[in-house]
Structures are given as structure tokens and as C-alpha cells.
Amino acid sequence: MTHETLRIATRKSALALWQAEHVAARLRAAHPGLAVELVPLTTRGDQILDRPLATIGGKGLFLKELEVALLEGRADLAVHSLKDVPAELDPGFALGAVLARADPADAFVSNAWATLAELPQGARVGTSSLRRQAQLRALRPDLVLLDLRGNVNTRLAKLDAGDYDAIVLACAGLERLGLAARIRARLDAPHWLPAPGQGAIACEIRAGDGRVQELLAPLEDADTRRATAAERAMNEALGGSCTVPVAAWAVLGERGLALYGLVGDAARGRLLRAHAEGEAPAALGRAVAMQLFAQGAAEFLEAP
């Protein structure tokens, strides 16, 4: 066992590599002497850049190739942004660890304007996320929403080239890449809600792989696991994927977990909101989903 190497499957974007390196460093620190190396792979979601994400469809667009590497024994774990991980994993896989969450908020990024409210009438805002589009529409029906794909640096380069007046990105991704200075304003919960799982890093393993599960144990953050489990349970109950505008944020307080959920419609900017408190994450997620269904969420969840 002394010569064993733990191999981490990762996507090749700067953010994915940062996250995989972070997990590798945490593993080496927790297990001195353990050899850890990255196995960088390209996914379908990375290859298809000419179409809006929502039109490609398919859950786990960024996972499949990494899961194949796990099954074929070319890797022992796969590191993902939890928000890219479908609510329901394929059989044979499990989340071996969920790490402590970074800032879950979305960020307003612009070179000319300090806040969303300051944007002039008809300003062009880039985001390909239906969740972000729906919330932008609700706040500012006048904005022109334009598709924006690619990794974080590509998106910033398109903003800098003048293709957009502003864009919306995750604070966590910007912070991890040393780009926190690009955040002009945080879009704060519960008014503005992020994607389920946003800001958390997840380690996916082969279900039942006790050896890797044990090595990952010191990286696990129980509070983040509970909060994101509630968000993901809500998303799952709504049949959510990256193709529907669902947002969720759970926070652990004195009275247990509080979960805020939102379903929107990107075309018209209508938003349905619900929130509840509870102890059991899965039940809480389902309860908020049921409240949203009771308000008519089903109509919002049909394929675009």
C-alpha cells in the first residue's frame, strides 16, 4: 500500500483544476505520504461551446467522462463543482465528500457599472443560465439578455471586449481564481438565489469504495452536506436540471435548516418563491418543492 497513488479525475478548465488541486492538497495534508495526482479529462459540456447550455440538455453534461474514468479504474475520485452534479447520481456512484462551502452568492460583474440597479435601460447582460436570466428579467424587464458560454476567463474576456455591459458569475469561482476584484456587487440571498449546491466542491466516488471514502472523511463538512442536501432535494423534487430555472439556498441557523427556493421563467421574469425551516434536509427540500408546485411551478418546469 505504500506505493499506491490516489488519482483525481478533473475537467481541464482553470476553475476545475484549481478545485482538483485544492482537494489533492487537502488529501496530502490529511494523509502524509499519500501520493495524489490529477487525471485531467475533457467532457461533452466543455466541447460544445457554440450552443446555449439549456438547448444541449442532458443531466451531468460535465460528469460523464469523469464517471467513465472512475468505472474503468483510471481514477479513484472525481472532483466537481457541486452545482454541476445532478440531483440524482447515476447508480454506482456516490458523493464521497462535500467540502466546506465558499461564498454561495452570484456576482454582478461589469467594467462600467457598480450595481444591477445602475445599469442603463436596455443594457446587455450576458448569462446562459436560465436561473440567472429569470431573476434578471424579474428585477429589470428592460435588459437585453444575451447568451454567454465558456469558462470563467473566457466570459470575462468577452465582457472586456465589449460584448456585454455586465455579466453574472459565481463569487466562488472568481474568488478561487484570484479574481475577486472583478466582483462589483454581490447578488445576495434570499433576495437573489444561487444554484443548488453553488460554492461547494464535491468528490464523487464509486459507490461502496470504502477505501477512498475513508481517505476523504477528513475533507467532509457536515453542515455544507446538510444545507446542500436540502437544496438538491428541492431541485430533485422539482425535476430540476441545468435546463430549468430553479434556485435554492439553505442556511444552518439556531432553529435548524432554513431553505429558500425559487422557480422562475426566463422569458417573462415571473418568479415563484417559497421557504421553510426544518431538521431533515430531504424532507425540507421536498416541502419547499411542494409549496412551489402549489403555486403553479409545474408550468415553469416544462422544457424550454
Ligand SMILES: NCc1[nH]cc(CCC(=O)O)c1CC(=O)O
Ligand atoms: N456553471 C459553471 C460553474 N460551476 C461552478 C461554478 C462556480 C463555482 C461554484 O459554484 O462552486 C461555475 C462558474 C459560474 O457559474 O460562474
